[in-house]
Amino acid sequence: MSKVLNPTEIEQALAGLPGWARESDALVKTYEFASFREAMSFMVRAGFEAEAMNHHPEWTNVYDTVAVRLTTHHAGNKITASDVELAQRLQKISWVG
Amino acid sequence: MSKVLNPTEIEQALAGLPGWARESDALVKTYEFASFREAMSFMVRAGFEAEAMNHHPEWTNVYDTVAVRLTTHHAGNKITASDVELAQRLQKISWVG
Amino acid sequence: MSKVLNPTEIEQALAGLPGWARESDALVKTYEFASFREAMSFMVRAGFEAEAMNHHPEWTNVYDTVAVRLTTHHAGNKITASDVELAQRLQKISWVG
Amino acid sequence: MSKVLNPTEIEQALAGLPGWARESDALVKTYEFASFREAMSFMVRAGFEAEAMNHHPEWTNVYDTVAVRLTTHHAGNKITASDVELAQRLQKISWVG
Numbered sequence: 001m002s003k004v005l006n007p008t009e010i011e012q013a014l015a016g017l018p019g020w021a022r023e024s025d026a027l028v029k030t031y032e033f034a035s036f037r038e039a040m041s042f043m044v045r046a047g048f049e050a051e052a053m054n055h056h057p058e059w060t061n062v063y064d065t066v067a068v069r070l071t072t073h074h075a076g077n078k079i080t081a082s083d084v085e086l087a088q089r090l091q092k093i094s095w096v097g
Numbered sequence: 098m099s100k101v102l103n104p105t106e107i108e109q110a111l112a113g114l115p116g117w118a119r120e121s122d123a124l125v126k127t128y129e130f131a132s133f134r135e136a137m138s139f140m141v142r143a144g145f146e147a148e149a150m151n152h153h154p155e156w157t158n159v160y161d162t163v164a165v166r167l168t169t170h171h172a173g174n175k176i177t178a179s180d181v182e183l184a185q186r187l188q189k190i191s192w193v194g
Numbered sequence: 195m196s197k198v199l200n201p202t203e204i205e206q207a208l209a210g211l212p213g214w215a216r217e218s219d220a221l222v223k224t225y226e227f228a229s230f231r232e233a234m235s236f237m238v239r240a241g242f243e244a245e246a247m248n249h250h251p252e253w254t255n256v257y258d259t260v261a262v263r264l265t266t267h268h269a270g271n272k273i274t275a276s277d278v279e280l281a282q283r284l285q286k287i288s289w290v291g
Numbered sequence: 292m293s294k295v296l297n298p299t300e301i302e303q304a305l306a307g308l309p310g311w312a313r314e315s316d317a318l319v320k321t322y323e324f325a326s327f328r329e330a331m332s333f334m335v336r337a338g339f340e341a342e343a344m345n346h347h348p349e350w351t352n353v354y355d356t357v358a359v360r361l362t363t364h365h366a367g368n369k370i371t372a373s374d375v376e377l378a379q380r381l382q383k384i385s386w387v388g
Contacts (some may be wrong), residue, residue: 041336
């Protein structure tokens with residue numbers, strides 16, 4: 001079971017995650033891409049990370065944007081270390097601005 | 098510019114679109130798949146239809162579900178013939194239950 | 195390390211894999227789809243299986259076909275149990291004809 | 292019908308296409324990515340360009356590489372302006388090294 005983070009731990013994690021914010025009990029970021037095509041490719045690329053972690057985002061695509069929301073259902077919809085790790089993995093995707 | 102549909106036309110279109118409903122000024126359907134992997138593959142498959150029409154959905158993926166919302170921004174967020182056509186194309190994807 | 199299969203074991207595996215054949219030290223099948231769009235969606239869907247197994251195909255896409263070739267590099271390019279498992283997983287993708 | 296290019300025109304086109312070469316009657320390039328995941332995302336991204344042009348590559352993926360071969364079937368398997376344009380589009384994908 002992934003560890004539920006306390007507010008201080010969440011603050012510390014966000015310091016290393018540009019563009020990410022806390023919204024209630026979730027980590028959120030809206031990515032903007034150059035096109036729908038890039039948005040879809042990002043979702044495929046990111047989907048592989050989600051599958052590898054067996055931890056999946058709630059995300060909404062509208063044309064060239066992808067709004068990502070990370071929370072841990074199995075932890076009672078709290079922010080856990082898994083959410084931070086998935087956010088970090090998304091940030092490391094080389095071609096994401 | 099795609100034609101804005103009146104309520105009767107929307108009703109008629111929905112009659113041929115199993116699982117789709119009207120929600121305010123949008124056509125909506127939530128697809129449930131066997132896995133996140135299938136959900137992602139559906140989005141890629143459907144994404145090609147959206148690009149071919151240059152008409153894109155608002156859609157949210159959570160694990161094995163994809164909630165699709167179709168409305169036409171350029172027509173003042175009304176339901177148009179393009180929304181019906183995209184819904185029809187999604188229904189024709191052979192492996193969608 | 196995945197087990198290298200002997201000719202009898204390969205024969206037995208192929209009996210349960212419609213459309214698959216042995217070609218030298220590989221299992222091969224050419225999938226034909228209705229369109230390039232379906233072929234690409236299949237590759238994404240199948241790609242998730244490959245990643246989950248950490249065992250990847252050699253595959254070639256030309257328009258609506260995907261020619262898959264499975265062999266195990268780490269076993270000296272022999273057919274192993276991993277190749278059979280990946281072939282079985284591809285066959286189980288619900289929408290593959 | 293896309294214009295068949297003469298050797299001089301092919302040379303000129305290749306001058307602006309780093310990593311691409313002529314191989315008989317095709318333009319070829321092998322892309323190397325950081326992972327299978329990136330290779331697959333590239334294929335999705337590039338697949339949208341192919342669909343938009345209705346001109347498709349012959350391409351082979353092996354783990355983190357994608358070997359692309361462009362020729363025009365409808366022109367008797369010659370190199371045409373469409374092959375050059377697709378190569379240019381692939382080069383413009385922002386995150387392709």
